[in-house]
Amino acid sequence: MTQLTPVPSDSVPGEGFAVASFNVNGIRAARRRGFDDWLDRRQPDVVGIQELRCGTDHVGQFPGYVAAVDVGSVPGRNGVAVLTRREPVAVRTWAATPPRARGLGEFAAEGRYIEVDLADRPVTVANLYLPKGGLPAELQRPGSMREKPDGGAKHARKMRFLTGFARELQRSRLTALRAGREFLLIGDLNVAYLEYDVTNWRAARKMEGFLPEEREWFGSVVGPRRLVDVVRRLHGDRPGPLTWWSWAGESFAKDVGWRIDHQLATPGLARRAVSVTVDKESSPDRRLSDHAPLVVTYADLD
Template sequence: MLSIATWNINSVRLRIDQVVRMLGDHAPDILCLQEIKCQEHQFPAQALADLGYVHQAVHGQKGYHGVATIGRVPFREFGRHDWQDNGEARHVGVELTGPGAQHGLIVENVYIPAGGDTPDRAINPKFGQKLDFLERMARWADALDRPTLIVGDFNVAPLECDVYDHKALLKVVSHTPVEVESLDRLRDAHGFVDLGRRFIPAPDRNYSWWSYRSYWRQKDQGRRLDHMWASPELASQATAHRLVEDTRRWDAPSDHIPLVTEFDL
């Protein structure tokens, strides 16, 4: 068995106690973090190594973005793509190197740009950068020829039931038709299987993000922005998938919750 988790932590140093708590409660073999918001030398490597997560691949940046993959099972860093073409730290890939069926599995950890507030690239360059990021990812995915799991904060809620109010959010960044179409092209480029919806079929509730504004939490106005996608052959080996929603109720939480998938490998 192999368990892999993903979590936009929204500052790993600020929330290291929550990471430690989550690892203690759920003990994934691999945890992929996004938005770590620190440089590599500032990453709390020792605190995580003390828990057995001695294998670490950190792609950091001062104050913003950043991703890190940590594991109790061995891996090697496999690559860092700059799909936004601006030097931001938004991806790290690892290849598992341990014995058995896990050997050679690729785990891609990505933090797709949010895209700003206005869904129009002509007046909002950030939105254009997001669409270009997804298009570059789709071209990359088209060439994949190995079992791959891609996880992270995709910043797109693709299905109508992935948001609390489809009609109200059609013109809101993260749920616009053009973003959904771009994400669909990425998925179809490799035939990725959306594990979140394989195990929690639409239209069942499946949110991973809620605004920090309290009324969003009270009304359960969430969105499914975080995803775990697998190559078809790897998806067939997935045995369970869960949301760790209790983290959102912890003191000073991230606005995202972790996702965990288990594989029979």
């Protein structure tokens, strides 16, 4: 486990609560590799899980937690869950209540978004697995891609999602604030925002996840009066902390990766962020996923 040095903040002292975001790349595989041991050792108060990649009957139980789940309708793909210590006051999924923003309808049944109102704190936690996307047609080069060129179809689909989700996110954030709740978006956003977020950022400028239009979108949803990039606020303007490394080659061992897992909080909650940790395993053979858990500790709200 790699412990990042906690960064002092202007948080209110208190017991606090820890929120983890973890793309498990298949919950059954992650559990075989030791997910339950990590959960028992780490003991976060809230856990957002992405890429369950299984049906409801195979998600399983998580001792000490209540699980709100949307596995989606695509077999073996996607799926999100939020684990909490107490039964949430409310749970909202796109499967039960389709998103209102134009352009998101085609994604509603895919198991990409779930939102819970915590029972023990005035916080709404939203958990997102954003489409990976692809390259626009003009950047696709046959023979130099892992996947068959698609004329930019996956890129266009991701951009439709981003456009619609920006509107939906704004609506959810304001709804929470009007209800007297802070709002926290966690998850695998499949977008790295700054040069600090990618090891080889110059080469990444022509890769999905770090394209100019994707980074521009990220910049449009964060800001001091909207949502704050909590991890960057704590970690500062320096490389990392990385959360994803390719399974291939020696990316993990050499720490060549990306920061695509995020926690974006309303300003009131962001000010209470105390520390950030990425639970990167000690060696490649101990990996639970191609992502590592991202854990942020917040001082309790007044």
